Amino acid sequence: MNVEDSFSAQWGAQPAFHTNNVSQHNTNSHILSPFTAASKDIYPYGQHSISYNASYDDSYISPYSNTHCPRSFTAMELASFPHNSSMSEAYPPAAYHIEQPKHYDSGSEAESNDHLMQMQMHDEYDYYGGPCNGEQDGTYYGHYSNMAQASAPCNGMSRYGSDMSGEEEAAIDKEQPYAQLIYLALLQADGHTMILRDIYKWFIKNTDKATASKTKGWQNSIRHNLSMNGAFEKVDHPDEDSRKGFMWRLTEQALREGVKSTTRYRSKHPNKRGTRNQQPQPQRQASGAKGGEAARRAANLKRSKRVLEYYQRQARSVPDAFDPNHSTTTTTYPPSPYYPSDTDFAYNDPTHFSPYAIPLDLFPPAAPYPHGAMLRDPDLVLPHSPADSLFTHSPTPSSSDDGPRTPLGQGQWTAELRLAPQCEFQGGGVGSQEYIG
DNA sequence: CTATGTAAACAAC
DNA sequence: GTTGTTTACATAG
Structure with missing residues (x-):
């Protein structure tokens, strides 16, 4: 089996392995690596909160040990970002090239706008803003300029990265939706991980969202997108639990396929992580539901x-x-469980199929997807035959039935819930639950 | 109808 | 007060 075959065999049942492995190895050994060791994480939406270091294992780059090579985009790839394209597809194309990260200086440039945030934004968070101690050669410090070009296709100038002096931020297409801007922010962050406050900073510095609004609605929107968009996942702080909030990281899928419309997660995937079931839910989710x-x-x-x-x-x-x-x-509105769509999500999302429990070759695609033409829509990536209905097991009968989550009647949901998978969770803590079956 | 932005309720921190 | 989740609504295309 050559690389192409092995790649296409991954469709649906298993996410594409890191393509840096493809480029770096000609053996099949990478097929089971690096995801094997982190199998529970290969579908990022399957996690509620992922420990900072647990997820990507050998693929994940620690901010403190830049010994690994995270995924990022080359200028060429980024230049092909759909500028005004519909969000029905991932914003950027799948990335198949790896280059070293450009480390974003999260501190110094943001001070002038700090008043906008009415919060203290000193350089206390430097997980991704510090120099790259592990890579002193500095050869990859052009990353952000690539981003700039990508998001501003008509703007060829801008070397944002090394010595920007303020106004060159125009290189970023500030008209991009929040989801993509967050994506850009995270993409250039070390480990593709940032905390909320620094995402705010990034927006202040690189977009007009903050300055155009006299309210804090832009922050609300950022939080909303972080919460609702499956491209972003929470991870624990690597060391200091005292930090407020989580860190936000691009999912593996987002790195491969780009960010998708936040809308798509709103109703069909009420919670992008999809770990909720009958188990006690994280309080914040419950509170959010109550608020709703x-x-x-x-x-x-x-x-x-x-x-x-x-x-x-x-x-x-x-x-x-x-x-x-x-x-x-x-x-x-009938009395209904807060999260009736869990099962919907469960059955529509490959998270809930263990790619390791289903032999890959049981359900080969009708035609192999060529390299680079992999399915981008996780909803369409199923471990069963593509000829099957995408929603065979789903309470949601069709993709068009993406309306309000409120069920028509409780009985309906009761019946539908019987279709729920037998989910079990290991680990008692709300933040450490792991889907195991 | 979809994508997006925004407001807001709410609870935890 | 901040963070995170969720729903609702308005608007543009």
Whole structure:
């Protein structure tokens, strides 16, 4: 089996291995590496919170030991970023080239804008901002300029990386959506990992999102995208647990395939990590859900008021006027589990199929995907025959049924939940649960 | 309908 | 007050 064969055989059932291995080795030994050792992590969405060092094993680069080669994009690859393309596809193309990271100086340039954040943003977080001690040659310090070119295809200038002096940030296409901007920020970060505050910093420095808004809505949007977009995953801080919050890292899938629309995760994949089930959930998720419920009630209240006003206005002229809001005001939300779509997610996401439990050659693709033409949509990457319905096992009957997660009726969900996989989790802590089956 | 941005509720920290 | 999750809604295409 040659490399191409082994690559195509990975489709669906197993994510593409790091292509640096492809370029660096001509043997098949890489097929089981590096993911074998971190099998539970090969589908990043399967984790709620991944320990900082546990996930990528030999592929992951530690901020403190730059002895490994993380994935990043060459200028050529980045230049092919779809600029205004639809988010229905991953933003950047799959990357198959590896180069050493450019380390982003997270501190010095951001101070001038610190007031925007109304928070203390000193250089206390330097996980990815420090010099690359392990690589003194500095040969890869052009990374960010590549990013700049990528996101600003029409702008050929800009060497942002080494000696930027402020205004060259125009090289970044600031009109890109949040998800992609976050992606860019993380992509150039050491280990593709940043903390929230430094993502804020990056936005202040490299985008207009912060300056264009007098509110903190842009921060909310960043958090929203981090939470909702499957391209981003939380990881623990490597050492200091006292740090507030998690670090955010690009998933392996995002590194391979780019960031995808945040929308796609909103309803169909209510939680991108998909580890929720009947198990007690992380409090924050529960709180978020509660907030959502409350928000929905509030919205219904508002809507009711609007409709009331509407009917009061229409009472004399058009008594039977149809109001599109009417039905929503009469809609009752049944008592439902907070996360009815878990099973949906579970069955639609390859996370819940163990690629190691399913022989790869049991379900070969109808036609091998050529190298570089791998399926990018994780929803479409299934370990069974591509001829099967993508949603055979899914409570969500079709991809178009991507609407509100609120079930039509509790009975429906009850029935559907019976289809749930027999999930077990090992590890008691909410942050350490691991999907094992 | 999809993608995106934004607001907001909420709980934990 | 910050962080993270989630829902709702508005808008553009």
